[in-house]
């Protein structure tokens with residue numbers, strides 16, 4: 326099957342005619358299709374179309390824009406199961422997870438739609454008589470959106486829906502590992518009644534994304550992906566003086582204290598570390614265990630993780646799906662080797678899973694390292710796979726020092742039944758998100774999402790905060806005194 330770019334409401338190939346293939350990671354003989362490998366000329370066309378269509382869109386009342394997004398959320402709801410099937414086939418995670426992914430877009434859509442009737446500005450008193458001060462949000466212009474493959478509907482929706490409600494046009498460059506989901510996104514927006522050209526999809530690789538970042542027509546770039554790529558985009562946007570929001574890597578820690586409910590913590594870490602095969606920016610990749618429960622918990626963890634069923638995500642018995650591609654599988658293998666060389670003790674997994682049907686795809690066994698110390702690379706670097714590094718803490722203070730010993734600061738978690746300790750941890754943990762008695766994954770659409778340190782560049786997606794990315798403030802002073810009034814000069818505040 327041959328799929329295309331979506332520009333100006335039409336399905337078109339790359340100008341060069343070049344394509345790339347996308348396959349099912351659970352069965353690499355199952356070819357999803359070919360997609361355009363777009364170049365700068367395709368990006369240029371899409372951005373120009375977006376700029377033109379965006380003019381009228383920006384003048385469309387925000388409640389009307391929001392209403393179209395509400396329709397889109399309705400369509401995602403109607404097509405939820407069918408889209409989840411496509412997503413599982415395309416990127417592998419089990420059906421219950423892909424249904425959750427679509428649900429996250431539905432939630433985001435319904436929330437963003439209501440912002441069409443808010444997008445609150447603010448009026449404040451003037452320091453001068455007969456004068457009024459107003460401020461309100463304006464669209465930024467055309468948004469260039471670049472996302473990863475692990476949440477191929479949810480994460481694009483976090484950016485696309487608010488960008489549109491705020492009055493921006495969009496050019497979307499999805500991951501080359503989940504292009505079909507992006508085309509479904511375009512179908513949904515078209516059916517919802519979005520005018521032609523306001524939303525466009527340009528497929529391709531890193532050079533396609535770079536052309537979108539570089540294009541003078543894109544006024545804001547929103548990116549989710551690796552810290553390595555994100556920093557390059559951030560640097561380029563700095564040179565171009567372009568607004569830019571980055572959601573990058575994580576090395577999320579979970580602390581289990583000696584007073585924790587261990588069964589609850591066990592369920593949490595299994596879901597946090599091995600859900601989505603550990604391929605989430607929020608995945609639990611470091612487990613910090615208080616010394617008093619360390620050995621017992623490690624034993625419980627190994628027993629439970631052994632029982633996780635690897636398989637094709639379309640099979641309802643599957644707990645853990647495949648790894649997205651061969652390169653990622655090799656990266657995980659590499660880190661397992663690094664961990665062993667560094668002296669960590671491998672207590673579970675550590676290799677590709679190839680029994681029976683698993684040989685058809687890219688599978689990796691749930692993997693656990695213990696005796697991990699903070700200077701080890703497997704404690705510090707994002708692996709993006711089902712690999713959990715376990716470290717031992719002597720005390721609460723030591724656990725906090727360990728969890729904060731990271732260049733990243735996205736998500737975090739602590740299991741404790743001590744209410745004072747829980748509140749201290751909310752304050753002490755350096756991260757954008759902290760869960761108390763829950764794993765590091767499970768963000769909800771209406772709450773700020775993002776991280777500190779090398780995870781982000783100061784922005785938050787989700788809820789109301791995402792509108793700071795996709796709007797600019799306009800400040801207006803209305804003087805109805807009929808004379809020149811000079812701020813700071815005619816009124817002296819002493």
Ligand code: UN1
Pocket residue numbers: 429475476480549604605606607608765766767768769
């Ligand atoms: C991501 O991995 O990029 O909180 C996003 C979570 C999901 C979103 C993850 N709702 O794990």
